[in-house]
Every structure is written in C-alpha cells, then in structure tokens.
Amino acid sequence: MKAPLIMHIDMNAFFASVEQRSNPELRGKPIAVIGSAKRTVVTTASYEARRFGVKTGMNKWEARKACPSLIFVIGDNQKYIDTSVRILAILKDFSPRIEAYSIDEAFVDISGTGSLFGSPETLAASIKDRIRKDLGLTCSIGIAPNKLLAKLASDMKKPDGLVIITEESKAALLRDLPVGELWGIGPKLTMHLGAMGIRTCGQLGAFPESILRERFGIIGERLKSMGQGMDASPIVPMGEEEEAKSVGHSTTLPADVSDKAVIRRYILKLSEMVGARARRHNLKGRKVSLTLRYPDFYTFSTQRTLPSYTNDTHSIYMTALNILEAQRLRSAVRLIGVSIFDIAKGSLQMPLFEEDRKKEKLLEVMDSLNMHFGEFTLTWGTIFEEYESEAGVISPAWRPSGVKMVNVK
DNA sequence: TCTGGGGTCCTAGGACCC
DNA sequence: TCTGGGGTCCTAGGACCC
Numbered sequence: 176m177k178a179p180l181i182m183h184i185d186m187n188a189f190f191a192s193v194e195q196r197s198n199p200e201l202r203g204k205p206i207a208v209i210g211s212a213k214r215t216v217v218t219t220a221s222y223e224a225r226r227f228g229v230k231t232g233m234n235k236w237e238a239r240k241a242c243p244s245l246i247f248v249i250g251d252n253q254k255y256i257d258t259s260v261r262i263l264a265i266l267k268d269f270s271p272r273i274e275a276y277s278i279d280e281a282f283v284d285i286s287g288t289g290s291l292f293g294s295p296e297t298l299a300a301s302i303k304d305r306i307r308k309d310l311g312l313t314c315s316i317g318i319a320p321n322k323l324l325a326k327l328a329s330d331m332k333k334p335d336g337l338v339i340i341t342e343e344s345k346a347a348l349l350r351d352l353p354v355g356e357l358w359g360i361g362p363k364l365t366m367h368l369g370a371m372g373i374r375t376c377g378q379l380g381a382f383p384e385s386i387l388r389e390r391f392g393i394i395g396e397r398l399k400s401m402g403q404g405m406d407a408s409p410i411v412p413m414g415e416e417e418e419a420k421s422v423g424h425s426t427t428l429p430a431d432v433s434d435k436a437v438i439r440r441y442i443l444k445l446s447e448m449v450g451a452r453a454r455r456h457n458l459k460g461r462k463v464s465l466t467l468r469y470p471d472f473y474t475f476s477t478q479r480t481l482p483s484y485t486n487d488t489h490s491i492y493m494t495a496l497n498i499l500e501a502q503r504l505r506s507a508v509r510l511i512g513v514s515i516f517d518i519a520k521g522s523l524q525m526p527l528f529e530e531d532r533k534k535e536k537l538l539e540v541m542d543s544l545n546m547h548f549g550e551f552t553l554t555w556g557t558i559f560e561e562y563e564s565e566a567g568v569i570s571p572a573w574r575p576s577g578v579k580m581v582n583v584k
Numbered sequence: 585t586c587t588g589g590g591g592t593c594c595t596a597g598g599a600c601c602c
Numbered sequence: 603t604c605t606g607g608g609g610t611c612c613t614a615g616g617a618c619c620c
Binding site for chain 1: 611612613614615616617618619620
C-alpha cells in the first residue's frame with residue numbers, strides 16, 4: 176500500500192492578489208480588500224500593507240491608522256469565485272482527489288502520483304508554475320503525510336513557499352513548535368494548555384492522554400496525537416461532500432436599530448435569502464434560529480423547532496418573527512441573523528396537503544423569476560431599496576458548487 | 585465616528601418518558 | 603417519606619475555522 180501524501184495549497188493574500196492582478200495600478204502598493212457595507216472589516220491585506228501591520232479583521236479606521244497610504248478596494252466576489260474555479264481546474268490535472276477546503280485553500284491527495292509527475296518537489300513546482308502562468312498568482316504549498324501537517328507546512332513559508340514534512344522530519348519540527356500553530360488549536364485551548372504547562376507540540380505529544388481527555392473531553396482524545404503530528408482525517412473530494420447542516424444569513428446593520436418595524440423588514444429579507452438558497456438546493460430545515468447582536472457585541476441566538484421541515488420564506492419569516500416578538504430587546508440591535516438547520520433533503524419531505532403543494536408551486540415561480548430578474552424582484556411583502564446596497568463579504572465556507580456557493584452581491 | 589459573514593462540532597442543563 | 607437510572611429531545615452557548 177502506498178504511503179499517503181497530502182498537499183495543501185494556500186493562495187497568498189488571495190483577494191488582494193487577484194485585485195492587484197486585474198488592476199496594474201494596485202501592484203506593489205498597500206491595499207486592503209473590504210466589503211461595501213458601512214461597517215466593514217479588512218478581508219485581505221496585500222503583503223505591502225501587511226508590512227505596515229494591516230491585518231484581516233481590522234476595521235477601516237484601524238487599518239488606515241496602521242498605514243496612511245492604504246488603498247481600500249471593495250471586494251468583487253464573482254472575480255474570486257471564477258479564479259478559485261480555475262485554480263481547482265488546474266489541480267484537477269494533477270490528481271482527481273481534491274478537497275476544496277475554502278475559496279483560497281485546497282487539499283490534494285497526491286499519493287502515488289510520483290510515476291506521473293515526479294517527486295513532490297517537482298509536482299509542487301509544476302503546480303506553482305501553472306497557477307503563476309495562467310492566473311498570475313502565487314501560492315504556498317505544504318506536503319506531508321496527512322492534512323494536519325500539510326496545513327502546517329503551507330503556513331510555514333509565505334509567500335510562494337514550499338515546505339515538505341516527512342515522517343522522519345516531523346518530530347524535530349514539532350518538538351519546539353507552539354501548540355497554537357496547529358490547525359484546530361485556537362487561543363482558548365492554547366491558554367488552557369499553557370495553564371497545564373503545555374506550550375509546545377512536543378510537550379503535548381508526550382502528555383498523558385487520560386488527563387487531556389478528562390480536562391477537554393472528546394477534543395482531549397485528539398490533542399495528544401495532534402501534538403505528535405498524527406491525523407487520520409480523510410480528504411473529502413469535490414462532489415462527495417456531505418449535505419449542508421445549516422443555511423443562514425446575517426447582516427450587520429449600517430447603524431444600530433431599535434425600531435422593531437425595521438428589524439422585521441431585515442428579518443424578512445434574511446428569511447428570503449435563506450429560503451431561496453435552501454430551495455435552490457432542495458433542502459429543508461426543521462429548526463429556525465434568530466440571532467441578535469447588541470452594540471456591546473453581546474450576541475445570542477434563539478431557536479425554535481417547527482412541526483415539519485420547511486424552506487418556505489413565509490414559514491421561516493414567521494418563525495423568526497415569533498422569536499423576535501417573544502424577546503424584550505435590551506437596546507438597539509447591531510446585527511440580525513436568520514438560519515435554518517436540522518436539515519433534510521427536500522424531496523424526502525413531500526407536502527401532505529394540497530395547500531402546501533400550491534404554495535410550493537408559487538415559490539418555484541417566484542424563484543425562477545427572481546433568478547432571471549435578480550434577487551428580490553418578487554418577495555413576500557415589501558423590501559425597500561435602502562437595503563439593496565448592503566453587500567457582504569464572501570464566505571470562506573464557500574464551495575464551487577452546491578448550497579455553500581453563496582455569492583452575496 | 586471601533587470590531588464581517590458563513591459554517592461545523594461539542595457541551596451542558598433541563599424537560600420528559602419509561 | 604425517600605429513593606433511582608437510562609435515554610431522548612430540546613435549547614443555549616462556546617470554540618474553532620476561513
């Protein structure tokens with residue numbers, strides 16, 4: 176049996192690089208890709224901007240303060256989607272087993288490709304070449320026996336890096352590596368582990384599993400093996416992904432809102448976005464949740480279980496509205512979110528009654544019209560123009576196809 | 585004139601049933 | 603008057619990821 180070999184490809188400053196590629200005036204300059212909404216954050220900073228300390232997640236003012244000459248570019252999701260699809264097509268030439276992990280990252284199973292494409296170094300060089308020639312973009316590539324280490328490797332040299340970790344080299348690498356560098360160990364776990372005297376992967380890998388398990392539950396079982404650089408998680412090739420488990424949309428309002436009528440209209444818009452996307456993919460949910468965020472960032476969501484599975488905008492809206500009406504708002508609201516979950520494939524849940532069938536027909540017509548004439552041409556109730564300009568930032572949970580191919584205008 | 589949006593997985597506690 | 607345990611469903615919330 177051939178030894179598993181996994182490649183992780185991480186596009187360098189993806190959105191910013193695509194913008195610099197398509198607009199020569201931006202090349203070599205500090206730029207930050209942002210959303211078009213009023214309260215937006217930096218999605219990606221170019222390497223020139225990063226040198227000034229501009230980071231993902233900064234708001235515009237923080238970013239401007241870090242780098243006064245920073246150029247803000249409003250992101251163009253369709254451009255990134257098209258580019259991502261082309262990258263995946265290039266990867267397809269090298270292996271059929273590709274996991275589109277996010278819009279700018281992919282795992283490729285390159286086990287046993289040696290006879291076709293040469294050594295891992297040669298293969299990585301060929302892929303980098305194709306991406307550079309065809310798209311004018313650079314990427315960092317990590318190659319290792321599993322996904323955990325491949326991801327770590329691609330992160331070790333940026334931009335345009337290539338790092339290979341082998342079974343033989345991993346122990347020396349992990350010995351002094353901070354645990355927080357590992358994929359899946361975030362700030363909180365780093366803190367808790369630190370309090371236990373565990374700071375490096377070497378220490379984590381040598382720690383008694385029983386204690387980790389006791390302290391961290393099911394995650395604890397994995398932690399020790401992660402510290403040892405072991406990971407059995409499989410590549411999930413494109414087209415073999417599991418069905419989505421939830422479908423949702425949320426929006427940060429241009430300004431905090433306390434008027435319930437306005438909040439209701441946003442809930443309607445979000446319900447329609449959720450319903451339309453779920454219907455497009457024939458998914459129905461049995462639970463609806465409404466999320467509210469207050470100006471102090473206190474965020475909570477309340478869910479309600481429905482008697483049957485639905486993807487009907489009206490049902491989603493009414494349920495979310497019921498949740499809202501049961502709340503006493505603490506203050507003005509900053510963010511509103513609506514999602515459905517506990518998902519079933521729609522065809523498994525045929526409507527029982529004629530009324531429901533008629534409603535479904537109506538929704539189908541509405542959806543097809545909206546598809547031709549743009550979102551929200553037709554919808555339940557009134558959606559005012561004032562909301563049309565709200566634009567989102569593309570989700571990294573994005574997939575080239577299926578329900579996760581969200582493209583918020 | 586602060587702090588986006590879309591996800592997954594896990595845990596804990598309470599209701600309810602046998 | 604005091605004593606269970608197991609199982610499922612449900613909700614809320616947190617950690618993590620890009």
